[in-house]
C-alpha cells in the first residue's frame with residue numbers, strides 16, 4: 300500500500316519547520332523520536348531575519364501584567380486573554396531557557412541585560428543580541444542543539460505536502476525530498492511550525508520559504524483557521540528594490556529615528572499622538588499614503604543614532620551600506636512591506652488544533668496572543684512559549700499511539716515537484732499587494748478573488764509552494780471581504796471604523 304513511496308520514515312512526532320517554534324518544539328519533545336522537516340537548509344524561515352528582539356517582562360519595575368496590558372492594547376479587542384497571560388507569564392522563564400541554550404543577549408559592562416523599547420511597549424522590555432541580530436543568534440543556538448540532539452532526525456530540502464488523515468486523526472504526512480523523492484512520514488503527532496505568509500505579497504520582509512504552506516495544508520484537511528485577514532505590514536523596509544526587502548527595525552524608531560517625507564516634513568506628528576511610535580498599522584498606512592501620492596518616505600536616524608549606528612544596528616548598517624546608503628549621515632528610503640501574519644491555524648493554549656494529532660506553533664498558529672495586531676517582538680517569544688507547550692502536550696498524551704495501517708492507505712503520493720511557474724507567482728504577489736494589502740475595498744477584494752481563480756487554473760494540479768500560495772491567498776482575501784470594518788492590521792477604506800458587532804473572529808472550517 301505504501302510501495303510507491305521511495306522512503307517511509309516513522310517517528311513519535313514530525314515537526315514541520317526549523318524556525319524558533321519548530322526547533323523549540325523538536326528539542327522539548329526529547330526523548331520522543333522526532334523527524335524535523337525543513338524546506339531548504341535548516342533555519343531558512345523568518346527567524347534568523349528577526350532584528351529588533353524578543354519581548355519579556357524581565358526588567359526592573361516591569362511585570363507580566365504590564366506586558367499583557369500592552370499586548371492587549373494593540374490587539375484590537377480580538378486577543379484571547381488567557382493566551383496573552385500564558386505568553387507574558389511564561390516569557391521570563393523562556394528567556395532563561397534560551398540563555399541556558401547558549402543565546403547571548405546583549406549586556407552592559409556590569410552584566411545587566413540591555414533592554415530596548417519598541418512601539419506599543421510602555422517600558423523597555425526588548426532583549427536583543429548582537430545589536431540587531433537577535434533572530435540569527437537565537438536560531439544559531441537552537442540549530443547547534445538540534446543538530447547535536449540524538450532524538451531529532453533533520454530532513455532538509457524537504458517539502459511537506461499533505462497531512463495523512465485517517466478516521467478523523469492525523470497519521471503522518473507526505474513529503475517531497477529534494478524535489479523528487481516521495482516520502483511518507485508515519486507519526487501519530489504532527490506539529491506545523493511553517494511560519495507565515497509574507498511571500499504572498501510583492502513587497503515583503505519574509506524570505507522565500509514563507510509561503511503559507513501550513514495554512515494551505517490545514518485548509519485542505521478541514522482544520523479550523525482564524526483571524527486570517529489580519530496581516531501586519533511593517534512600516535519601514537528599506538526601499539532599494541531587494542526581495543525580500545531589508546527590514547529597518549522598529550527599534551530604530553524606538554531610539555528616536557523619525558519619518559520624513561520628500562520635503563523633510565515629519566508627517567507622523569499630524570497622524571498620531573505617539574508619532575513614529577504609533578501602532579504599526581497606523582504608521583504603515585501613513586507611509587503608504589505618502590508613497591501613493593507620489594512622495595518619498597525616509598527614515599532619518601542621523602540625529603537619534605548617528606555615529607552609534609554601526610555598533611547599535613550592525614545588521615541594518617551593513618544592509619544599507621550594501622545599497623550605497625550611509626545611515627549615520629543620510630536618511631534611509633523606506634516603504635511598508637508585508638511582515639507578519641496574526642491569524643492562522645486555530646489552536647488552544649497547548650497548540651492543539653481542531654484535528655486530533657495535529658498541533659501548530661509559531662507564526663503559522665493562531666494562538667490568540669496577537670488578536671488583530673501584533674505587539675512588536677512578541678512573535679519570537681510566542682514561538683518559544685508555545686513551541687514548548689506543544690511538546691509538553693504531546694508528551695503528556697501518553698505513550699505514542701500506533702498508527703493504524705489503514706491510515707497509510709489514505710496517503711497520496713505528492714508527485715514530483717511541478718515546474719516553477721514564476722509568472723503565476725509574481726502575478727499573485729502583485730494582486731495581493733495591490734488589492735489585499737494595507738488598504739482594502741470591496742471592489743478590489745472581489746477583483747482579487749477573480750484573479751486568484753484565474754491564476755489557479757494556470758497551475759499544475761500538484762501541491763506546491765505556488766498552489767499553497769494560491770490557496771492561502773484565496774482564504775485571506777475571502778476573510779478580508781467578509782470583515783466589513785477596520786481593525787488592527789485589516790483596513791477597509793469602505794468601512795474605516797471598527798464596529799462592536801465585528802468584535803468576533805472570522806473562522807474558516809468552523
Ligand SMILES: Cc1cc2nc3c(=O)[nH]c(=O)nc-3n(C[C@H](O)[C@H](O)[C@H](O)COP(=O)(O)OP(=O)(O)OC[C@H]3O[C@@H](n4cnc5c(N)ncnc54)[C@H](O)[C@@H]3O)c2cc1C
Pocket residue numbers: 315316317318319320321336337338339341342343344345346347348349350351352353354433434457458459460492493494495504505506508509510512513546638639660661662663675676677678679680682
Ligand atoms: C525581517 C524580519 C524581522 C523580524 N523581526 C522580529 C523581531 O525583532 N522580533 C520578533 O519577535 N519577531 C520578528 N519577526 C517575526 C519573527 O521572526 C517570526 O514571526 C518568527 O521567527 C516565526 O518563527 P516560526 O518558527 O514560526 O517560523 P519561521 O522562522 O518562518 O520558519 C518556518 C519554517 O517552516 C519551514 N516550512 C515552511 N513550509 C514548509 C513545508 N511545506 N515543508 C517543510 N518545511 C516548511 C521553513 O522551511 C522554515 O524552516 C521578524 C520577521 C522578519 C521577516
